[in-house]
Amino acid sequence: MAKCYLTRSCGEQVFPLKVPFLLFVLACLVAVVGAVDFLGSYKSLKRLLEILIFFWAVNCIKNEDMRERLSLLLIIAATLSTLTGFYAAWENGITLASRYENGVPVSNRAEGTMSVYMTYAGILMLAFLVVTGKLVFAPKEKKWLYVPIILLGFCILLTFTRQAWLGVVVGVIFLIWSRKKSLLWFLPVVLGIIFLASPVNIKQRINSLIDFKDNNLVIRMALWQGGWLIFKDYPIIGCGFKCVDVINQDYPDPTGYIKKLRGMHSNFIQLAVDTGLFGLVSWISIWVVYFMTLYQRLNSMQGNLAYRRDAMASAAACIGFLVAGFFETNFYDSEVSMLLYFIMALPFTGTQSPDREDNMQNPSN
Numbered sequence: 001m002a003k004c005y006l007t008r009s010c011g012e013q014v015f016p017l018k019v020p021f022l023l024f025v026l027a028c029l030v031a032v033v034g035a036v037d038f039l040g041s042y043k044s045l046k047r048l049l050e051i052l053i054f055f056w057a058v059n060c061i062k063n064e065d066m067r068e069r070l071s072l073l074l075i076i077a078a079t080l081s082t083l084t085g086f087y088a089a090w091e092n093g094i095t096l097a098s099r100y101e102n103g104v105p106v107s108n109r110a111e112g113t114m115s116v117y118m119t120y121a122g123i124l125m126l127a128f129l130v131v132t133g134k135l136v137f138a139p140k141e142k143k144w145l146y147v148p149i150i151l152l153g154f155c156i157l158l159t160f161t162r163q164a165w166l167g168v169v170v171g172v173i174f175l176i177w178s179r180k181k182s183l184l185w186f187l188p189v190v191l192g193i194i195f196l197a198s199p200v201n202i203k204q205r206i207n208s209l210i211d212f213k214d215n216n217l218v219i220r221m222a223l224w225q226g227g228w229l230i231f232k233d234y235p236i237i238g239c240g241f242k243c244v245d246v247i248n249q250d251y252p253d254p255t256g257y258i259k260k261l262r263g264m265h266s267n268f269i270q271l272a273v274d275t276g277l278f279g280l281v282s283w284i285s286i287w288v289v290y291f292m293t294l295y296q297r298l299n300s301m302q303g304n305l306a307y308r309r310d311a312m313a314s315a316a317a318c319i320g321f322l323v324a325g326f327f328e329t330n331f332y333d334s335e336v337s338m339l340l341y342f343i344m345a346l347p348f349t350g351t352q353s354p355d356r357e358d359n360m361q362n363p364s365n
Contacts, residue, residue, distance in 0.1 A: 003060075013055075013059050014058060014059065014348075015055055015058075016058060016293060016348050017054075017286060017289055017290060017293070019289070020282060020285040020286040020288075020289045021051055021054075021286060023282040023285065024279065024282040024283050024285075024286060025048055025051070026282075027237070027275050027276075027278040027279035027282045027283075028045060028048060028241075028275055028279060029045070030237050030275075030278060031237050031238045031239075031240050031241070031274060031275040031276065031278075031279055032044075032045060032240055032241065034237050034238075034240065035238075035239060035240020035241070035243060036239045036240055036243050036246055036247055037240060037242070037243060037245070037246045038240070040240075040241075040242045040243075040245065040246065041240035041241040041242055041243065042241075043241075044241035044242065045241075047332070047334065047337070050334065050337055050338050050341060051341065053338055053341040053342055053345070054341040054342075054344055054345045055345075056345075057341070057342050057345035057346070057349060058345045058348045058349055061345070061346075061349035061350055062349075062350070063350050064306055064307070064350040065350075066349075066350065067310060067346060067349050067350035068306070068310075071130065071134070071310065071313075071346065074127060074130065074339075074342075074343075075127060075130065075131050075134075075145070075148050076148075078123065078124060078127030078128075078148070078152060079127075079147070079148040079151050079152060081112050081113070081120075081123075081124075082112075082124070082151045082152060082154075082155035084110075084112045084113055085110030085111070085112050085120070085155040085158055085159070086110075086155065086158075088108070088110055088111070089110060089158055092108050093108055094108055094109060094110060094158045094160075094201075095108050095201050109158065109159050109160045109161075110155055110158035110159045111159070114335060117159045117160070117161060118159075118161055118163075118164075118328060118330070118333070119333050119335050119336060120159055121156060121159035121161035121163075121164035122161075122164060122321075122324065122328075122330045122333060122335075122336035123335060123336060123339055124152055124155055124156045124159070124164070125156060125164040125167050125168055125171075125317075125320050125321075125324065126317045126320065126321065126336070126339055126340060126343055127148075127152060127339075128149065128152040128153060128156060128168055129167075129168065129171040129172070129175075129313065129316040129317040129319075129320045130313045130314070130316075130317050130343060131145050131148045131149050131152065131313075132149060132171070132172055132175055132313070132316065133175055133309065133310075133312050133313020133314070133315075133316045133317070134309055134310070134313050135149065136175045136176065136179045136312075137175075137179060137305070137308060137309035137312055137313075138305075138309055153168075156168060157194075157198065157202055160201075160202070160205050162205065162208070162209055162216075162327070163323075163324040163325075163326070163327040163328045163330075164324055165206075165209075166209070166323055166324060166327070167319075167320030167321065167322075167323045167324035168320060169191070170319060170320060170323045171316040171317065171319050171320035171323070172187070172316070173187065174315070174316050174319050175312060175313075175316045178312055179312075218255075219255070219257050219261075219265070220265045220266070220327060222253075222255040222257045222258070223257055223258060223261060223263070223264050223265050223266075223269070224264065224265075224266060224269050226248075226251055226252075226253060226257075226258040226264075227264040227266075227269040227270070227272065227273050228269075229251050229252070230243075230244065230247065230251060230273050231269075231272045231273050231276070234273070234276055235276055235277055236276045236277055236278060237275065237276040237278055237279075238271075238272070238273060238274045238275040238276035238278075238279060239273065239274070240274060241274050242262075242274075243273070243274065244258065244262045244263070244264075244273065245262050248262060263329055263332075264329065265327060265328055265329060266325065266326055266327060266328070266329065267283075267322075267325035267326070267328075267329055267330065267331045267332075268280065268325070268326065270329045270331075270332065271283055271331070283331075287318070287322065290318065290344065291315065291318075294311055294314075294315055294347055297311065297347060297348075298311055298312075307347070307350070310346050310347060310350075311346070311347035313343075313346075314343050314344060314346045314347050315347075317340070317343045318340070318343070318344060321336070321340055
């Protein structure tokens, strides 16, 4: 805002996706006004300020060179952060339940400098898909990116965070499908090699992905069932943020997980509970408009290979985030969502819109 004022450039600012973002903000405000616990709910509105990161990046990253330098800074920072994960593995070992505290099993997982391994895994996942996108669409120019990919990929494994693994796999499939579909035949081979080369505890964790009796899946199913019951009572505007803390005792909870965790472990279920259909639909509309707009921009700038590389990397990271969000409320994780908004903005930076480019090339317009 200060820059706009000092440079008199307010009229030059652009706000892509402003309509779905505004609808989502409105839905959150309405949910808080009608919340079962207003005082406990309104504090969560501060997270809406994170959206400003998207518009800041769109309007402040003015050229492709700046976009490339900031992308590389993100990659380097994320790669260096893996050293903290590797150090933890060397110092304490990495297992799902290596020690007990007060009779409760405590996991040793790579978590970097984050407060919890899921946050660390979410950040590494986004960075990994950005790196992979750049490499897939420029394999000869960006050979050095193999180093970050190896370090980031290995560290993601050490987090034991399955939703991040799933997000990575789906994001990579999207990139390979977009670049050269025939290469998908090699993906099972690569995944098989990774599985065979992994330690036993990681193999067990991978195997649990298809175990429908897995304890964590059972917990999530219990939470989703409870969330559905709450949603049916507050279907339009939800019951407000953190409402489960207040009303969980009003619903059947035979497993006790709802009272203990008070979160739905899914972006979609959590938003349905907190903000109702208004919030959930408006949030989904952000992604619908995002991918539609991205598709249109890619078609309008087919000759710009640098733009295509960055746009596909951004799209892959968003897809990975959404896939992981089926099993985790990563949208409510500030560190992850702030990085997501920055990565989302990359395809809208560094190049002018097609209309502006046409006007510059044809002054008579």
